[in-house]
Amino acid sequence: MKLYIPVLAGTTREQRKSIYAARLVAEVGNTFEDVETEVIDPKDYYFPGDGNDPEGKDPRYTAVTERAEGFFIVFPEYNHSFPGTLKRMLDSELKNYIHKPVAFGSVSNGQWGGVRGIEALIHPVREMGMVATFTDMQFPKINDLFDDNGTLLNEDYREYIKGAWIELIWMAKTLKYGRENLESKFHSQP
Ligand SMILES: Cc1cc2nc3c(=O)[nH]c(=O)nc-3n(C[C@H](O)[C@H](O)[C@H](O)COP(=O)(O)O)c2cc1C
Secondary structure (H helix, E strand, O other): OOEEOOEEEOOOOOOOOHHHHHHHHHHHHOOOOOEEOOEEOHHHOOOOOOOOOHHHOOHHHHHHHHHOOOEEEEEEOEOOEOOHHHHHHHHOOOHHHOOOEEEEEEEOOOOOOOHHHHHHHHHHHHHOOOEEOOOOEEEOOHHHHEOOOOOEOOOHHHHHHHHHHHHHHHHHHHHHHHHHHOOOOOOOOO
8 A cells, every 4th residue: 555645735825935945846756656646735724813723724634644654844044044935834733744744945046955953843843743854955055956847957956865765765665564564652552
């Protein structure tokens, strides 16, 4: 059976560019025969208010996170951190992240590739119970990496992205085994 590992995108603004990187990460993910993935675009979801009370959730996102065996979050650095939109989406759920792996792809229009965004996101995802991989993807100079139609201009990136997926898949299989076979007070018993 395939592992369902969605790619979470981080922004919604009209002229956004990080969505191109998210779509590419999903495209590469779907080349692995043991993976099923899709882009979860915050633009398609609705999270009123804040928190994770029933009225602050989108049931479709709840279903995505329940089913997910891991996550690949692709987002830009905003003011040396992550975009509020991404945090709002993540915050809408609580228990569905526990003991699941997460990989990061960070985006910037400068040369640092959004690494500070990843450093900032490590703290909240750890509190959510996710386990971070150490094989991050960076997409620096995003305006040079994709054209205005979102076409990739440097094919080498597909290979880099594969490396990040390989580690995420290993972690997803390992943690799935743990969730299904090892006792934990944080999820239902095997
Ligand atoms: C509000 C805002 C803050 C930003 N802050 C940073 C930053 O701290 N470091 C950086 O490298 N790029 C920064 N950028 C540039 C973004 O990384 C770049 O514009 C990227 O395309 C944004 O992703 P998006 O197109 O999906 O919105 C910022 C952009 C915005 C809109």
